[in-house]
Amino acid sequence: MHPVSLIALLTASASASASPRQSAPVNQNVIPKTFGVIAGEGKDKIQIGSCLGANNALIPCYCPPAPDSPEFLTKLAKALVDGFIFSKAQVAVPITLAKFNDESDRSAETNKLRATAMIEVMQNFNMTTQGVGCPGVSVPILGMMQQTGIVARGFGGLGNGGR
Template sequence: MHPVSLIALFAASASASVTPRQSAVNQNVIPKSFGVTAGEGKDQVQVGSCTGANNKLIPCFCPPAPDSPEFLSKLSKALTDGFIFSKEQVALPITLDKFNDDSDTSVETTKLRATAMIQVMQNFNMTTQGVGCPGVAVPALGKMQQTGILARGLSGLGNNGN
């Protein structure tokens, strides 16, 4: 075999075995609404608090919209790293590749996606563990985590229910 052909053969086989690494989150596996809209139901007594699910108070900045670039970026980073902070704290239960596989609609995977999104929400500032949006800010994710079904019908959830 000619040396140039041999080099081309090796180059072709090497490039065929490399799969592109995903870096963005597949928004098709994220609910269109978390069931609560940030800033609604401002509390008159506790300034800076708004109404979340079950009339529980939440920070008024919670939750970010499901398509918020900041949320998607933090979720993508956490899923890529496998951790929100370090290997000793807050490990995510799912990889970015598995999270993004919208052909996998299994109950188990849907629950893992919801758990990962809730973990990112609860640690939203990504600098201090536990500083972010509580679970009552994202009732659609809580429903997903419990049922394993992507929450589409949000009637009765949170402060907007649609």
């Protein structure tokens, strides 16, 4: 093998093994273990591609991603680091990555800010077109957290609960 190829291969390998840690520096301990809706549950027979969300509202069947989804965590981290999703005038994120990650701060106010940031990322999930993503009814646990500052530990009657 050519020495340059070997160096390129080793560099690519090192980058690949380091990227999961670098792509999701979000503290998952401050994120609810469920969003209250399970993606793909309750497929609608009339509106193909739609599934059941909270309050029997129809949502895209890919919504929501799991709370530990690498794609969700990467997009959330990017938004928290950048401070906005598109531009500051459009979708500003109300909390910094450092404050979001501070596990010692479980105050209602900080939890509300965390929930708002996660909902904004969900609602703009493709990160290229504002408002293209998962609607709020796909993450009722986050909606409740945004209103009350309380992190729910289960479905609590919200969402599709695996129906």
